[in-house]
Amino acid sequence: MKVGILTGGGDCPGLNAVIRAIGKKGIVHYDDEFIGLKNGWAGLMSLDYIQLERHNFSGILHLGGTILGSSRTNPEKEEGGYDLAIKNFKELGLDALIVIGGNDTLGVAVKLHELGIPIVGVPKTIDNDICATDMTFGFDTAVSVATEAIDRLHTTAESHHRCIVVEVMGRHAGWIATHSGIAGGADYVLIPEQPYEIKDITDKIQLRMNRGKFFSIVVVAEGVELRVEGYDIQTRETDDFGNIRLGGIGDLLAREIEKRIGIESRAVVLGHVQRGGTPTAYDRVLGTKYGIAAIDMVHEGNFGMMTALHGTKVVPVPIEDGVKESKIVDKDTYEIAKVFFG
16 A cells, blocks of 8 residues: 655654654555655645655654654645645545644544545644543653653752742643643642632742742643733734644743742743653653554554554544544542642
């Protein structure tokens, strides 16, 4: 079979592990031919691609990012975009397309499959917010990076008697904030799923100071909405999928904490550091499992489906089930973090 591969949306540790597994098994076991569509959906729209040979899949397991490049191009935003995508799919002579991406990229995959394109999806996001799967690759690496940062910030916060606010990624779901907060021993964790009053946060920090703890670590997800009069933390810039560019909640929170209770406060924004660099062993293994399952699903004719981790098994589930809503942090997990607040 002639199979296309594309990676869309934000880059993510483990993408190359998926690509490698698809290619290695596809060539060795199925005698497949592969086309790598460059820069996500943009590659299919503009016929920008490379022929992937056996050597392209070697030596990439440990690499971060994606050898195919990525973008947030949305065919729906272009006039006749879906028709063009279908036309180019046929022009390339592809028998199937494997789409590796998050909610936005897989949302496009659902629509193209409905229009007749044989597609298999692989869920990818450091935010771990895709439904119908227990875990997405990239999440473990992001949590590990954030936890290491929190560990390092503890020492400087304690030495200088400061409150340090650590802003991590998480637009709609606070999985990274919650897990890194628990693992790093944070004194407060804020997630997009919960409403907050600034007084609740400062009261907890003041309580620590009353007990002789003159430093605190606060972890906040970038998508948290904390309304303070006269301060707007969001820009009005959006990407092709309508997502508002986030940033600034950490700085706002640090300013308000210092102003209200007098403890010197600093904000640290981890940003893209969380999704760059070498993937953890867990993400390499999970990405490999997903890649193997994806090429098997192509040959089994499981189109319109995506790989999903259920327990220790990778199983096919409808892509539509994965993208119908964001998977948010469950109450029980957040309650564990709350035990250590203050």
